[in-house]
Amino acid sequence: MLDLILPLECGGCGAPSTKWCDSCAATLKVHTDEPHLVTPRIDPGVPVFALGRYAGPRRQAIVALKEHGRRDLVAPLARALALGIHQLETWGILDTPFTIVPAPTRALAARSRGGDPVLRIANEATRQNQTITVIRALKTRAMVRDSVGLAVADRERNLNGRIKITKQVAGDVLLVDDIVTTGATAREAVRTLRESGVNVTAVLTLAHA
Ligand SMILES: [Zn+2]
Structure with a gap:
């Protein structure tokens, strides 16, 4: 059915076919x-890991999923995320059980793009794993502009106090996002989670810009 549309x-x-x-x-x-451990300009206060650079096919896949509704790309991205999580467990950075909290997407942006891609990827990555729970616990408040094109200081100002808890989470949390750029979203998300009493262990992203 999808092939008829796309x-x-x-x-x-x-590449065709x-x-x-x-x-x-x-x-x-x-x-x-x-x-890899990365060091965004704005330090979220926990280790930030990225599965690769935001370039080439990785970037194209993320864009195709987010902007063009290519949901078939959830599977390969989720597989990479699952392997990354496994690696962090092997290194002793993550200890099961823990909860994955997807970084918040602007509600409107997510709706117009057919759902929250990070949530989908996290769900798919942990489907077989009973020790990891995925909880969409964060939301951006209204009036947060899409951060694309904003300078570092503006991104931080744009997000200050603008992420809120919508569901209570307990225990250890891994924050997952598709891309880390300045670190502004990660910092604000980590801060909000910590204020609610959660222990954020690390941030893991599909890509770093
Ligand atoms: Zn290809």
Whole structure:
């Protein structure tokens, strides 16, 4: 059914006749030293890990899912996230049981793009894992502008006090987002979670810009 609506092309490179080609799949491979620790300009106060750079097929896949409704790309991105989570567990950074809280998406943006892609990816990544719960616990308040195109200081000001708790979470939390750029969203989300008494262990993103 989807094929009738969407042209069948790779969500990473546009190659015909496949939704996700082997060479794009290879770029999402999680190597033994990944996810990498990154240092965004605004420090969220917990370690931030990213599965790769926001470039190439990784970037194309994230954009295709978020902006063009390519939900078939949830699976490969979720697989990379699952491998990244497993790695953090192996390294002793995450200890099960814990809860994944997706970073908040602007409600309107998420609606117009057909649901919250980070939530979908997190759900898919942990579907088989009984020790990890995914709770959409954060929401941005109204009036937060989409941060695309805002300078670092403006992004921070834009988000100050603008993320709120919508569901109470207990225990350890891993904050998951698609992209970390300045770190402004991560910092505000971590701050909000901590104020509610949650222990945020780390931030894990699909990509860092
Ligand atoms: Zn491809």
